[in-house]
Amino acid sequence: MWKKNRISDGVVGIYLYWVRRFRAYCRRRHLEETSQLTLDGLRRFLHAYVGPLTKGPVAPSTCFVAQHALHAWAWALCALQVPVSEWRPPRAPAKLTPLLAAYRQYRCSHYGVAEKTVQQDIETAKVFLALLPGGSKSVSKASVADIDTFVSRLSARLSKGTVADYCSSLRAFLRFLYTTKRLRCDLASCVASPRIRGAERPPRALPWGDVRRLLGSIKQKEPPGKRDFAWLLLMATYGLGAAEVLGLDLEDVDWKSEILHVRRPKTKAEIELPLLPPVAKALAVYLQAERPSHVQSRRIFLNSTIPYTPLTSSAIRQRVRLYARQAGVDALVLGAHVFRHSHATRQIDAGVNPKVVGDILGHRRPSSTSVYVRVALRRLRQVALPVPR
Template identity: 45%
Template sequence: MMPGAHVSCFAEAKSEVVRVWCENRYLTPASARQYLQWVRRFYDYCGRKALDAELQLTHAGAMAFARWYARRRHTDAGSARHNAHCALRAWAFALRSMDHDLPVWESVSRRQEVQPPLLQEFAEYLRQHRGNPAMTVKKKIAHTTSFLAYLRHRHRHLRHLKLSDIDAFLVGCREHYARTTTADIGCSLRSFLRFLRVTGRLPVDLASSVVGPMVRRDERPPRALPWVDVLRILAAVDSTTAKGQRDYTMLLLMSTYGLGAGEVTRLTLDDIDWHTLTLHVVRPKTGVEFLLPLLPAVACAVARYLQDGRPRHTPTRHLFISTKAPHLPLGCSSAVRYILVTHAHSAGVWAEYLGSHVLRHTHACRQMELGVVPKVLGDILGHRNADSVSAYVRIATEGLRQLALPVPR
């Protein structure tokens, strides 16, 4: 295809792509104009190189174009890579929404690294023999990967593994991580050592000799915010923007129902039943399913977000998605924590424990203060064990004051 033909293809698709961007409330007019300039340069590059432009709409193709452009214009290569990546990925997303058959855009940050065979076998062992859920498997694989990297650094083979190597690794972890995190890493190492012994890769069983920090169950009650601070956080969210509507709806769901980050990020459009006004929720760790009533305030917030805040063209049916193309679902609790911390600080709420579970604990505390039966609260929170609810009794301070005995003189 000649250079002129490539420019013609760009001109024909330009208006439809801009329409998709506008419908998704994705870009400001100034940003759209800047993106179009980069896309036009890309089509000119494809014409000069006799390349199929649509087949080049990949991460690798965008990087090749950025390198060519930076050399040709003697400009900063890093800036060219960033601008080309953003513009061409947004262009590819819009074309895909228009039913263009494009190759998969595989960004380096989203590529799945191929695990070594040992870790693949360990992951399968955790799933099949230990019954660990996917999130637990992912966490233990991450801990084990760090441990194996530590052994490589010390030039130690697994067959010659000593208990002193494990102790040294955990001592190093304690210098960088909290006590509970280090204890969790120790638990992952015990699982890995049992796997090595069972599969014959380790001649002795070292799992029972791994000593990590002592963490007593429920040694510290869950941390909760005063309810007035939760109201301040919700009021601080700017609901006039698409991003603000998403954040407000998410935080409202978490504070109203006590949903955790894993539950709220997994919600899909199919989980909302507008006829019966119910919300279907699945606990990610236990797989427990339960229905919650869609309260009027929550229903209004969700409806407004779906109408004015959520992009219309998306590759997923997840309820909460990123505001940037290609509008993928929020994939981890750190994204939820960032949203909560950002709006909490805007509201003047500062606390060291502003994690993704703080709204869940706050909801549980408030329900206990309002006199909700523990069994009902456990059903709402998705707990299978009644003992799990007992932890929230210790943060129901108003109720505990009624049980206080007079101090003898």
């Protein structure tokens, strides 16, 4: 199974070395192997293990190798339908106060609020409550002065854009307090956040030539080149965000009907996109030649190392920057979202109706699409007025 997932013979030998020693340790102590195959069990094993050469504790680098080996063993047993304990038990969620618990339920009941946004809103509420003289007990006495103190402290150490995000979260919390009769007055309108003009930020769209250079810089003959080429082509072709690409399951590709089913992470709405031949080919090559086998996850894009968990947005961001350096592409803003901007700008430049572009991108309001119009330089030059003499 390890060899089917392109793990070399040398690495397999190292894995088996540590598996044999772990099993011997369990036999000596009359321990059940599968119940000990956890991160905590690994630490107990390494604490008791004595190196054959050093006759003492193992080095940190050796511990790192042993952890990879036993984690790979646990994954293989799980893939073979052998019951094993969870390698790293999930952390118990932090206990919220009754006020914050009610606020979380309030935010989650509103359609279109992502879980990450809810978490940010909770953290903002915690910071604001900590500023009040009596904490959450004095929330009914919150004043405009408390709001100004909150914003001024953030402004002293954070950028304008970050402060504006915090202010938006604070407004949501203040509306909740007013709606639930915990505040007599609606103080949301009193939150004065920094004013950010859309034109202040540099255009996030890349010239289409740079996008093609990025795609060309990926070495598809070496893992994970086929995987990275497939997700980057998806983002460049359809303007999908990282969350939309990472949320794709194997069932979302309808090969017979040539349709790609995409779910919007915020609204949970599903759209159907035509499965274009170049995209279909890139996906098929990755799925047949590079995607790990014997995995339980139905996500299309997985990490290339055991335990083959779904790819994350931070991994995509790092890979985009790597390929940008290889292609010699230099931009002030580089990340997954830049391909969404590049796709939309290219469509606007080509004369596509902004309403159609907005529908494909999942925008509810035309103002959300207007940000791409200001960087559609080709069309803007056509409507430029002559300079008066």
